[in-house]
Amino acid sequence: MMEFYSNGKLLLTGEYAILDGARGLALPTKFGQFLTIKKSKTGQINWQSLTDKNTPWFTADIDLKDFKILNTSDIISAQRLVEIFKETKVLNPSFLKDYQGVYIDTKLSFPKDWGLGSSSTLINNIAQWAQVDPYELLKATFGGSGYDIACAQNDTPIVFHKIEDKPEVSKVDFNPIFKDQLFFIYLNKKQNSREAIAIYRQLAIDKGKLITKVNDLTAQLIESKNLDTFEAIVNQHEILLSEVLNTPTIKKQLFPDYPHSVKSLGAWGGDFILATGRQEDMDYFSRKGYATVIPYSKIIL
Template identity: 75%
Template sequence: MMEFYSNGKLLLTGEYAILDGAKGLALPTKFGQSLTVKKSKTGQINWRSLTENNTPWFTTDISIDNFNVITTSDVAAAHRLVQIFRKTKSLNPAFLDSYQGGYVDTKLTFPKDWGLGSSSTLINNMAQWAEVDPYQLLEDTFGGSGYDIACAQSDSPIVYQKIEGNPNVEIVDFDPAFKDRLFFIYLNKKQNSRDAIETYRQLDIDKKELVAEVNDLTSLLLGAKNLDRFEAILNRHEILLSDTLKLPTIKQQIFPDYQGSIKSLGAWGGDFILVTGRQQEMEYFINKGYATVIPYSKMIL
């Protein structure tokens, strides 16, 4: 049996602008997804996707010869998986040539609605299995900047940048002395990153200027030695993106009376936010119905 594992991700700076070459500070998470493969003689890929509680949330049987769907619990998900298999096979024509069938299980270690990279961890695991370029496989299937693939492969914080279309990954020393004052809070809804990307791409703005400003903020954040400085940079980043997207910040929308800083992570309006404060101050969010509050040290590798 073969087993592969990929880390989840959170993007601390550079959301949206990373698509146009901005430097983004990205953090691999302690949560991720595994993929196990056991050869069989069924003539099929017998696929199960499991939750963190080992409950199947998606199953399908696919012909190993042409990747046609035989049975499935979710037609749309099965068609997406077929697309991934076919793109993988096109990148490595020898993929699965030694197989007469296979039992494949994927298992998340986080709730799949959290937005920590259920797609990117799958793509990276598939790429490891098939021995293909994960960035190319991502481009051919889900699209995006690729920072999530870089996180899937890294056990340390990184600065990610696309240079002339190619991924550039720099391991960085990011371990804030004030991390006990940093918390990640789930907004109780998963944001569709593909829709958010499409909306951003249609904006009529000076993206070179945006990239330059985000690059400066990423560098400043890496150099922040105390919480006050860190918060000031987070606030500047939120205002910059708010002005760019013509959207109010999450703090303005939902938590206007909170005293600490709040930073959106990834596509605005869903998934996780980063919040500064003390443990007892997290009761503010819990009382508003946002019960998933994760300390920095329990989220980030």
């Protein structure tokens, strides 16, 4: 039996602009996904995906030779899985060559709707198993910048950017002394990153100018020594992206009377946000129906 594990992710700066080469501060999470592989003689890939509560949320039986879907609980997910296997085979033609069948279990350690990287952790785990480049596999399947793959592989905060479509990853010392005043709040809905990326791609904007500004804000945020400075940078970042996307900030949309800073993370409109404040301030979000409020130290590696 073989087992692989990959970390989840949160992107603190650089959302959208990271697709075009901006530097983004990315944080690997304490939550992630396991992939367990056991050889069989069924002639099939017998797949089972488990939630963080150990209940199956997706199953599929796929013919090992031609990747034909024989049985599944969700045809769309099964088709995506077949696509991943086919692209993995392209990258490594000997993948699965010595198998007569295989039982595969995946297990998330976070609720799958949280948007912490159920896709990227899967891609990185399969890439480890098949010994292929996870960035190439991501590019051929889900797309995106690849920062989530970098988080899957690292156990410390990183700065990620692309140079001529190649990932550059630098570990950074980001461990703010005010982290007890940083909280991550789930917005009760999962955002479709692929759709958000497609919309961003259509924008007629000066991306070079955007990248320069985002790079500057990312560098400043990493160096911030106190909460006031951190909040000022977060606010600037939100205003910048709001103007670029022609979309109100999440604070204006949902939390206009919250007295501290609120920042979108990743694709705007869903998944997690960052809020500054003290523990008692978090009651504000609970009262509004956002029950998942996680302190920085409970979620970030």
